[in-house]
Amino acid sequence: MVDTCAGEFEAxxxxxxxxxxxxxxxxxxxKKKVIVIGSGPNRIGQGVEFDYCxxxxxxxxxxxxxxxxxxxxxxxxxxxxxxxxxRLYFEPITGEDVINIYENEKPLGVILQFGGQTPLNxxxxxxxxxxxILGTSPEAIHLAEDRKKFGKLLKKLGIRSPTWDTATNTQxxxxxxxxxxxxxxxxxxxxxxxxxxxxxxxEQTLRKYAEDATRITADYPMLIDKFLEKATELEVxxxxxxxxxxxxAIMQHIEHAGIHSGDxxxxxxxxxxxxKHLETVKEYTKKIALGLKTLGxxxxxxxxxxxxxxxIEANPRASRTVPYVSKATGVPIAKVASKVIMGHKLxxxxxxxxxxxxxxxxxxxxxxxxxxxxxxxxxxxxxxxxGEVMGLDESFGKAxxxxxxxxxxxxxxxxxxxxxxxxKDREDIVEDLRQLNADGFKLVAVxxxxxxxxxxxxxxxxxxxxxxxxxxxxxxxxxxxxxxxxDVGVEDERVQTSAxxxxxxxxxxxxxxxxxxxxxxxxxxxxxNVKALQEYYGKR
Numbered sequence: 001m002v003d004t005c006a007g008e009f010e011a012x013x014x015x016x017x018x019x020x021x022x023x024x025x026x027x028x029x030x031k032k033k034v035i036v037i038g039s040g041p042n043r044i045g046q047g048v049e050f051d052y053c054x055x056x057x058x059x060x061x062x063x064x065x066x067x068x069x070x071x072x073x074x075x076x077x078x079x080x081x082x083x084x085x086x087r088l089y090f091e092p093i094t095g096e097d098v099i100n101i102y103e104n105e106k107p108l109g110v111i112l113q114f115g116g117q118t119p120l121n122x123x124x125x126x127x128x129x130x131x132x133i134l135g136t137s138p139e140a141i142h143l144a145e146d147r148k149k150f151g152k153l154l155k156k157l158g159i160r161s162p163t164w165d166t167a168t169n170t171q172x173x174x175x176x177x178x179x180x181x182x183x184x185x186x187x188x189x190x191x192x193x194x195x196x197x198x199x200x201x202x203e204q205t206l207r208k209y210a211e212d213a214t215r216i217t218a219d220y221p222m223l224i225d226k227f228l229e230k231a232t233e234l235e236v237x238x239x240x241x242x243x244x245x246x247x248x249a250i251m252q253h254i255e256h257a258g259i260h261s262g263d264x265x266x267x268x269x270x271x272x273x274x275x276k277h278l279e280t281v282k283e284y285t286k287k288i289a290l291g292l293k294t295l296g297x298x299x300x301x302x303x304x305x306x307x308x309x310x311x312i313e314a315n316p317r318a319s320r321t322v323p324y325v326s327k328a329t330g331v332p333i334a335k336v337a338s339k340v341i342m343g344h345k346l347x348x349x350x351x352x353x354x355x356x357x358x359x360x361x362x363x364x365x366x367x368x369x370x371x372x373x374x375x376x377x378x379x380x381x382x383x384x385x386x387g388e389v390m391g392l393d394e395s396f397g398k399a400x401x402x403x404x405x406x407x408x409x410x411x412x413x414x415x416x417x418x419x420x421x422x423x424k425d426r427e428d429i430v431e432d433l434r435q436l437n438a439d440g441f442k443l444v445a446v447x448x449x450x451x452x453x454x455x456x457x458x459x460x461x462x463x464x465x466x467x468x469x470x471x472x473x474x475x476x477x478x479x480x481x482x483x484x485x486x487d488v489g490v491e492d493e494r495v496q497t498s499a500x501x502x503x504x505x506x507x508x509x510x511x512x513x514x515x516x517x518x519x520x521x522x523x524x525x526x527x528x529n530v531k532a533l534q535e536y537y538g539k540r
Contacts, residue, residue: 001025002090004082015080015088018100026087026104031067033086033107034134034342037119038072038079040093048387049320051077053114053297053334056326058085060338066108071101072115093118095125102131109134111341113296113317114334120317135296135341136316144292144314147223154311157287161311162228162303166221170210176224177206183227186210199227231305233312234273234281235266237325238298239337240289244346247285248333249325250278251363255509263385265364265403265512266321268328269356271396273304280309288314296337297322321363324390328361330354330537357537362391364403392536393529397522400515405528409505411519415483418473419453420446420465420495425488428510430456432517439520444482446473466494474498486513 005011016026036057039050054070055078061068070085073092078084087105091097093115102110109132112119123138143149147164154161163180167173177184177200186209187197200206210222233253239246252270255263270278281302289298292314299319301312318334326332331352339349346352365385391402404411417436421429426449433453437443443460445453450462464472476482477498485499485506499506507513 013083013086013088015082015090017090018097024104026089028105029067032065033067033069033105034061035069035071035098035102035105035107035110036061036079036085037093037098037110037112037115038070038074038077039115040072040118041074042076048077049323050114050116050318051079052323053318054079055084056332056334057111057114057338060335061342062086063335064339064342066342069101069105069107071098093122095122095129098122098126099129099131102126102129108132111135111338113337113341116318116320135337136292136294136298140292140294140316144316150314153288153291157284157291159284159287159311160308162226164223164225166223167210168221170207173206173210173222173224174203177203180224180226183229185225185227187223228303228305228310231303231310232273233264234270234302234304235319235321236281236285236300236302237319237321237333238285238289238300239296239333239340239346239352240294240298241340241344241346242290242293242295245286245289246333246336246346246352247282248331249321249329250281251321251325254362254511254515263365265362265400265515267360267362267396267399268325269360271360277304277309284309284311289316292316296341297333324361324363324388327390327533328359328392329356354537359392359394359536360396360399362396362399362403364389364391364407366407392531392533395522396515397518397520398528401519401522402528404505404516404519411505411516412483413520414440416442416444416476416481417484417486418444418446418463418476418482418495419449419460419486420473421449421486421488423448423452425510426452429486429488429513430458432514434458435517436520441484444473444476477502477504488513 001014001016003011004013036054038054042048058068058070067086069087070079071089071091072080073090074080080088080090082088089101091101098110110126111134112123113135120141123133123141126133127138143153147166165176165180167176183199183201185197186200198209200209235251235253237248239248249268250270251266251268252273254265254267285300288300294316297318298314298316299321300314303310303312322334336349336352340346366387366389367385389403389406391399391406393399393402419433433443437459443453443458444463445460446463447465450460453460463476466472466474474494482504485495485504487495487506487508488510507516
């Protein structure tokens with residue numbers, strides 16, 4: 001036992017760690033108790049968002065009259081604060097450690113779903129040791145992670161998903177990709193934060209990926225999905241009690257599908273999705289949550305391509321969007337899920353019955369790339385962000401503007417924009433650039449992009465690509481003549497390095513450029529109104 005009162009008086013909130021000794025300071029109480037498993041050490045792709053869920057679970061258990069026991073081993077979290085839970089075990093998230101604590105405390109059960117993927121990785125060990133797992137069953141968790149079993153469930157429910165298959169070696173991977181058709185999304189099994197994921201456009205790149213990938217076996221196959229280009233991605237957080245489903249929020253990703261959800265900016269409620277597709281998403285969410293026999297939280301990701309809604313994946317656990325959704329809607333869904341796990345029914349919970357607030361909430365990722373001089377990584381399926389912020393306002397443009405301010409992006413209200421895009425993206429951006437032009441921005445376009453925009457009748461200054469004439473794009477940046485960079489698909493390292501060196505904001509996707517147009521149009525020259533979070537939904 002670590003005495004949090006240093007012997008001055010009896011500690012009400014001690015915490016414990018294990019040693020290989022015969023003594024045991026952790027004498028269990030005779031109260032009704034529940035163990036909550038945390039997410040372990042923070043790593044990119046998993047961390048503080050799950051800690052938020054664990055803390056809310058503990059608070060909810062207290063409200064229901066249970067003693068809450070926390071198991072986690074990260075000192076940089078609120079869940080391991082000595083006065084958050086009734087009892088804290090500072091232990092790694094392994095099957096052996098959790099089983100030892102379970103046998104010592106003899107609780108009603110263990111809640112795994114609030115700690116992210118790490119606790120779910122030990123679910124089989126706990127099940128074999130007859131640990132009572134509260135909430136969604138281990139079988140349902142495994143069903144959602146097993147692509148073949150989950151695929152059969154989707155077929156039974158009549159829900160479409162992108163064509164996919166698995167491969168255990170390079171030759172199999174090539175055959176699968178030929179059958180599905182390029183481009184494909186490839187990834188190892190059971191990954192965290194999109195680690196090792198890639199979008200592949202040809203056989204040569206696929207062969208290199210498969211040969212470089214490690215641990216691709218029959219037990220750990222490579223997953224290969226048809227990649228839906230230029231699809232709009234949606235994400236849903238919901239709570240299921242086995243009979244009813246509460247959809248907390250539908251989030252629209254501002255970037256196209258293919259960028260990791262942790263790195264993608266998103267907005268709730270959606271801003272450009274037709275009612276028919278929103279109703280389909282709600283219907284599918286209810287079918288999947290009930291089909292998996294979910295008890296507690298579930299996160300589902302969808303993509304809309306060619307007017308068809310596809311499901312990408314479902315995770316019957318807490319997601320990294322829970323804090324964002326809770327603050328955007330005023331409904332603490334981790335607390336709601338905790339009550340459902342402990343036997344309450346959604347129809348009896350008053351906190352989910354209030355009308356949603358009439359505002360937009362924009363989530364935006366924060367990257368630590370400014371710590372590395374001149375480095376600005378492109379967005380993709382592997383997560384690179386280290387945090388996130390939220391902008392809240394009654395209009396989308398202002399909410400987006402607030403989110404940009406929160407990540408430290410100094411978005412100019414006037415000045416010069418350096419534009420450099422791939423040929424396939426140029427048509428999509430013309431009208432937005434025309435709007436920025438009309439708002440007083442000067443357009444400086446690189447090479448072929450400049451020729452294209454001039455042909456479209458825009459007022460553009462054309463400059464040479466880096467290293468192909470003077471002055472080139474980099475010269476313009478160094479000379480202080482550029483205030484914002486729109487670099488979609490080209491990803492020229494010299495431009496990115498110069499932008500990082502001179503702290504010039506960079507927009508790297510068409511969707512972000514469109515959102516920025518909204519922000520400039522609605523927020524330019526206007527005072528930013530600031531309200532406390534409670535003012536948005538305090539009167540509900």
